[in-house]
Amino acid sequence: MKQQLLQKIENKKLTVGVVGLGYVGLPLVLCFIEKGFKGIGFDIDGAKVQALQNKQTYIKHIPQERIASAVESKLFEITTNFSKISECDAVLIAVPTPLNKNREPEMIYITSTCEALFPHLKKGQAIVLESTTYPGTTDEVMVPILEKSGLKANVDFYVGFSPEREDPNNKDYRTETIPKVVGASSPEGLEVINAVYSQIVVNTVPVSSTKVAEATKLMENIFRSVNIALVNELKVTFMKMGINIWEVIDAAKTKPFGFMPFYPGPGLGGHCIPIDPFYLTWKAREFGVTTKFIELAGEINTSMPEFVVHRVMEVLNIYGKPMKNSKILILGLAYKANVDDMRESPTFHLFHLLEEKGALVEYNDPHVPVITPTREHGEYTGKKSVPVSGNYDLLLISTAHDEYKTIDFVQFNIPVVDTRNLLRGSSPLFHKA
Numbered sequence: 001m002k003q004q005l006l007q008k009i010e011n012k013k014l015t016v017g018v019v020g021l022g023y024v025g026l027p028l029v030l031c032f033i034e035k036g037f038k039g040i041g042f043d044i045d046g047a048k049v050q051a052l053q054n055k056q057t058y059i060k061h062i063p064q065e066r067i068a069s070a071v072e073s074k075l076f077e078i079t080t081n082f083s084k085i086s087e088c089d090a091v092l093i094a095v096p097t098p099l100n101k102n103r104e105p106e107m108i109y110i111t112s113t114c115e116a117l118f119p120h121l122k123k124g125q126a127i128v129l130e131s132t133t134y135p136g137t138t139d140e141v142m143v144p145i146l147e148k149s150g151l152k153a154n155v156d157f158y159v160g161f162s163p164e165r166e167d168p169n170n171k172d173y174r175t176e177t178i179p180k181v182v183g184a185s186s187p188e189g190l191e192v193i194n195a196v197y198s199q200i201v202v203n204t205v206p207v208s209s210t211k212v213a214e215a216t217k218l219m220e221n222i223f224r225s226v227n228i229a230l231v232n233e234l235k236v237t238f239m240k241m242g243i244n245i246w247e248v249i250d251a252a253k254t255k256p257f258g259f260m261p262f263y264p265g266p267g268l269g270g271h272c273i274p275i276d277p278f279y280l281t282w283k284a285r286e287f288g289v290t291t292k293f294i295e296l297a298g299e300i301n302t303s304m305p306e307f308v309v310h311r312v313m314e315v316l317n318i319y320g321k322p323m324k325n326s327k328i329l330i331l332g333l334a335y336k337a338n339v340d341d342m343r344e345s346p347t348f349h350l351f352h353l354l355e356e357k358g359a360l361v362e363y364n365d366p367h368v369p370v371i372t373p374t375r376e377h378g379e380y381t382g383k384k385s386v387p388v389s390g391n392y393d394l395l396l397i398s399t400a401h402d403e404y405k406t407i408d409f410v411q412f413n414i415p416v417v418d419t420r421n422l423l424r425g426s427s428p429l430f431h432k433a
Contacts, residue, residue: 001123001124001158001188002192004124005089005124005158005192005195006191009192012035012036014037014038014090014196015037015038015039015040015087015088015090016032016037016038016039016090016092016196017039017040017041017084017085017088017091017092018032018039018040018042018091018092018094019043019091019092019093019094019095019113019117020042020043020093020095020096020113020131021041021045021048021078022094022096023166023168023341024094024130024164024166025043025092025130026041026052026059027062027166028094028130028164028175029041029092030062030066030070030076031175031200031201032199033070033073033075034069035199036075037075037199038075038076038077039070039075039076040078040087040088041076041077041078042080042082043078043080049078049079049080052067052076052078053071055067055068055071059168060339060340060367061168061340082117082120083119083120085116085120088125089124089125090125090126090127091117091125091126091127092128092130092162093110093113093127093128093129093130093131094130094164095109095113095131096109096131097109097131097133097275097279098275098375099278099279103278103282104278104282105133105134105278105279105282105283107133107141109131110129110133111141111145114141114142114146117146118145118146118147118148118149121146121149121151121157122151122157123151123157124156124157125157125158126158126159126160126192126193127146127157127160128159128160128161128162128196129142129160129161129162129210130161130162130163130164131164132163132164132217132221132272132276133214133279134214134218134280134282135211135212135218135283136211136214136283137161137214138159138161138183138185138211139211142159143159143185153185154185154188154189158184158188158189158192158193159184159185159186159189159210160182160183160184160185160189160190160193160213161183161210161213161214162180162181162182162193162197162213163181163214163217163220164217165178165179165180165181165217165220166178168336168341169338175201176200177201179204179205180203180204181213181216182194182197182204182205182207183207183208183210183211183212183213183214185209185210190206194206215280218276218277218280221273221276222276222294222297224273225268225274225276225294225298225301226293226294226297227260227262228262228263228264228265228268228273228297229296229297229298229300229301230262230297231245231249231264232264232265232300232301232304233300234248235264236307244432245264246263246421246432249261249262263421264304264419265304265346265419265420266304266308266346266398266419266420266433267301267302267304267305267308267346267349268301268302268304268344268346269334269335269342269343269344269345269346270341270343273301274302274344275344277291277294277297277298278294278298280294281294281295305346305349305350305353306353307433308350308396308417308419308433309350309353309354309357311417311433312394312417312433315415315417316393316394316415318415319393319415321393321394322358323358324357325358325360326358326393326394327359327391327392327393328354328362328392328394328395329361329362329392329394329395329396330350330351330354330361330362330363330364330398331363331388331395331396331398331401332347332363332399332401332404333345333363333368333371333385333398333399334367334368334399335347335399336399337399337400337401337402337420338402340368342371342374343374345399346398347363347398347399348374348377348380350398351363351377351380352377363383363385363386364385364387364388365385365399366385366401366403367401368385370382370383370384370385371383371384388404388407389412390412390413392412393415394414394415394416394417395409395412395414395415396416396419396433397416397417398419400420400421400422404422405422409423409427409429409430410425410427410429413429414429415429415430416429416430416431417431417432417433418430418431418432419432419433
């Protein structure tokens with residue numbers, strides 16, 4: 001089995017299936033196609049499948065030309081039909097792993113995917129999970145479902161875990177140039193899966209087990225969460241002292257060793273940082289461990305939207321305006337600058353908290369013209385971006401899109417609360433948060 005798969009890789013006869021054509025799965029399958037492998041993209045969203053079949057993109061930083069080139073190569077097949085899993089030699093799973101309302105792992109996307117896969121498994125395949133999750137998921141959750149096929153892991157098919165490391169619209173790094181951690185549940189499986197990813201990435205980082213690979217991704221994101229919590233706490237502290245946290249960070253990062261800059265904001269966004277640390281917190285309880293540091297960081301980060309809303313209230317008071325019935329325009333719905341990804345965006349929380357206090361809230365985002373359905377904020381579905389203007393009582397910058405850097409905010413003659421240090425000029429109208 002191992003030699004057969006390695007031979008297919010060497011001869012570019014390997015067919016790669018990618019389940020989940022979102023921000024992780026779509027660039028992944030495109031990378032294999034661009035290296036000359038056949039790729040089959042699977043998604044339950046018929047609209048995505050149809051868009052790709054029509055050579056259209058639905059992710060802003062993935063250009064239309066790249067989709068068209070893949071489709072025209074005849075190497076890219078896009079489908080909702082999971083029976084085609086049987087045509088794949090390697091199947092890479094990139095589906096969401098959210099939290100439920102109790103901050104516990106919601107595994108339904110992984111389990112439902114495996115349930116859809118197992119009737120179509122065949123001997124000699126490699127199945128790899130990319131979705132961020134708690135250590136043990138691959139072996140304890142995925143394998144038992146896949147083995148309902150009658151096939152045995154590491155006997156009839158290989159199983160591995162390779163955490164995604166996508167950073168949408170990062171100009172310095174893309175899928176191919178980011179080292180790929182690879183773990184498997186057998187030495188033979190590791191050799192095969194490592195060889196698969198070696199076809200598309202600059203280098204791979206093999207580790208001893210799927211658990212180590214799963215833990216690696218959690219550690220990366222917990223590291224960021226904890227450090228962001230630190231600067232968020234320092235921002236609040238320094239603001240009380242009349243000290244600009246951004247100036248402090250700029251000065252501190254001139255030290256060539258022992259310091260790495262992290263930046264405060266209105267809260268955490270994206271699919272990873274607000275969610276992944278709690279996967280380990282949940283799993284650690286099984287071993288009688290309380291992850292106090294992680295949970296404290298989570299508390300600080302999730303409290304930041306409330307801090308921002310309180311700051312908005314303070315600024316409105318300066319200008320003699322109550323929060324109730326004040327018209328507020330939030331600039332930026334995407335969770336990070338210059339992308340159209342609004343997953344877990346703190347702007348949703350700002351929306352809710354401001355409206356709760358009686359404000360009349362609109363948003364502007366050049367990358368998100370209309371709010372599409374989300375898991376937790378369905379009440380905002382269909383709401384549309386409005387132009388930036390002075391027809392408001394206050395502007396609130398939530399995302400540092402480049403488009404906002406070219407706006408002369410002084411012309412509006414209304415207060416601007418800046419959570420991203422976007423406004424470098426000095427004006428009595430500008431207020432940090």
